[in-house]
Structures are given as structure tokens and as C-alpha cells.
Amino acid sequence: MVDFSQLRAARALTGLSQPEVAEAAGVSVPTLKRAEAGGPIKVAEETIEAIAKALERAGVEFIPENGGGAGVRMKKRKR
Template sequence: MITPAQLRAARALLGIDQRQLAELAGLSVPTVQRMEASSSGVIRGNVDSLMKLVAALDAAGIELIGDGMPSAGGGRGVRLRSPQPPSTPGQSDPARAGPQ
């Protein structure tokens, strides 16, 4: 699901500390600290806490990349999604246009 390294990288991308992440996710700071300190490669914890954590990261714009999921570099990581600008009817979006 998510590794401690992904969690630390996600916080770094967002520029937040463990306390701020705990607030966003509705978790205690010690819970976030334990999740980041996991040494098994995958965060262990209560399923409800993990779901709150992942939902908070998703709401903040973090895309978790698992093994086998498409990414430019392959492997695990995190990616910060860029916000999608609202589209105006009748106007094309050059950023979404294909090769000309």
C-alpha cells in the first residue's frame, strides 16, 4: 500500500511535518511517527488509520505509486499531481493537445 519512505517523501513534497500530517489525517502524532518508523518496508498499522492517512495524502494532491503502476521512472515513489485548470467550453487546452 504505502512505504515509510513514500510517506516521508509525500510530506516533503507537501512541505509539512508529522504534526501537520497527523492533523490532516485525523491521527495522533505518535501514530504518524510509528508509521514512518516501520522497518518492514510497508507501513503496518490499523486499517482505519492507514485509510485516513492515504485519504489525507490524496486530498492534498499526492499520488502514491506502487510496484507495477505506470510511472516514468518505474518502481515505487510519490508524485504530486498538478491541479487541473477548469476548462472553458469551446476553448482547447494546449497542454492536453497531442503531437502536431
């Protein structure tokens, strides 16, 4: 599963604003802010998945935890 720091980093990589990502994911801006903050108020797993999918459509690839730490990167563009 994608964590809050990956969501925040992915949005920064895309250059999209919180309102833009929230709209693309079908969630409210306050919900996106909670998801990116990773604080005590939990966000539903389905919501995290919707946000992650919106960021993937924007060109982000999520890198799973594999001993080196989870991360994000932009997908390679096909030529």
C-alpha cells in the first residue's frame, strides 16, 4: 500500500495542486490533505487507492518497499 509520504512526494513530482489531485481522485481537498499528512485521523484505504490512481494517471510510478525504502518516480515516456 502507498503511504502518506509517497502521496505527498508524488504530487510534488507532478507539479499538480491539491485541488487538482483531489478533483482527479474524486475526493475533497481536506481529505487529500489528511491523506498526505498521515496524522491521527485515518483515511480509508479505498480513498488512498483513488488518490494513488489519479497520480499514476498523471505519470507517477510508486516504488514498493523492497529493503531500500518505498519511493516514487515519474514513469518513462514511450518514444
